[in-house]
Amino acid sequence: MMHRYENREALAEALAAGVAAVLAGGIATRGGATLAVSGGSTPKLFLQTLAKADIDWASVCVTLVDERWVPESSDRSNTAFLRRHFLQGPAAQARFEPLHEDAEAPEDVLDEIEARFSRLPRPFDAVILGMGGDGHTASFFPGGDRLVDALDPAGRLSVVPMRAGGAGEPRVTLTLPRLADARFLAIHIEGIEKLRALEAAEAAGPETEYPVRAVLRAPREQPLQIFWAP
Numbered sequence: 001m002m003h004r005y006e007n008r009e010a011l012a013e014a015l016a017a018g019v020a021a022v023l024a025g026g027i028a029t030r031g032g033a034t035l036a037v038s039g040g041s042t043p044k045l046f047l048q049t050l051a052k053a054d055i056d057w058a059s060v061c062v063t064l065v066d067e068r069w070v071p072e073s074s075d076r077s078n079t080a081f082l083r084r085h086f087l088q089g090p091a092a093q094a095r096f097e098p099l100h101e102d103a104e105a106p107e108d109v110l111d112e113i114e115a116r117f118s119r120l121p122r123p124f125d126a127v128i129l130g131m132g133g134d135g136h137t138a139s140f141f142p143g144g145d146r147l148v149d150a151l152d153p154a155g156r157l158s159v160v161p162m163r164a165g166g167a168g169e170p171r172v173t174l175t176l177p178r179l180a181d182a183r184f185l186a187i188h189i190e191g192i193e194k195l196r197a198l199e200a201a202e203a204a205g206p207e208t209e210y211p212v213r214a215v216l217r218a219p220r221e222q223p224l225q226i227f228w229a230p
């Protein structure tokens with residue numbers, strides 16, 4: 001289902017209200033809620049708005065859908081982005097489950113990360129994905145060295161490392177099965193370029209060309225929600 005907004009402020013308010021309601025519902029029915037969000041730059045206003053929601057943040061576990069394999073001191077760190085724009089104010093009480101650990105390469109600590117994420121409640125209550133103009137989402141990049149494993153709908157892993165020409169540094173990403181069964185699953189994009197890229201991804205073609213296709217095509221009980229503003 002496509003939601004179009006006149007501007008980014010209206011989108012941020014609507015998406016934050018929707019996610020806050022989903023989290024509050026999870027807390028009310030299961031005593032807690034889990035949220036996986038994206039990094040990059042698009043989600044900044046949405047996350048700043050959500051962080052102010054009046055919910056029991058101490059009962060919420062927050063994580064990332066993917067991470068660049070850089071220290072938190074790097075301006076490329078999605079963790080640093082989240083701490084700066086989301087884990088502030090009321091949302092600072094949330095438990096944060098990081099994808100990055102202090103190691104040279106993700107493979108050096110992958111077993112530990114996988115063990116931590118396999119212990120998180122499943123499915124996530126809410127997953128908010130971004131998308132690059134190349135059709136990547138999370139760190140499912142075209143040409144990614146572990147893209148097949150990441151997109152395997154029957155895959156049992158929660159997390160895989162990823163290297164790709166368009167990714168910059170090595171990445172770690174949650175896998176498609178771990179993301180696509182979320183109770184509330186949304187893609188949040190902004191700008192006309194990304195709308196055109198989404199339209200291209202909605203056409204027939206291989207998932208390797210536009211990996212976001214794997215999300216668009218994943219079978220779900222609740223429809224995938226797409227949030228767009230110019």
Ligand SMILES: O=C1O[C@H](COP(=O)(O)O)[C@@H](O)[C@H](O)[C@H]1O
Binds near residue numbers: 038043068078131139
């Ligand atoms: O590298 C990444 O890019 C995507 C898209 O970022 P955006 O700022 O263009 O929306 C992001 O969703 C992902 O988390 C990030 O690691």
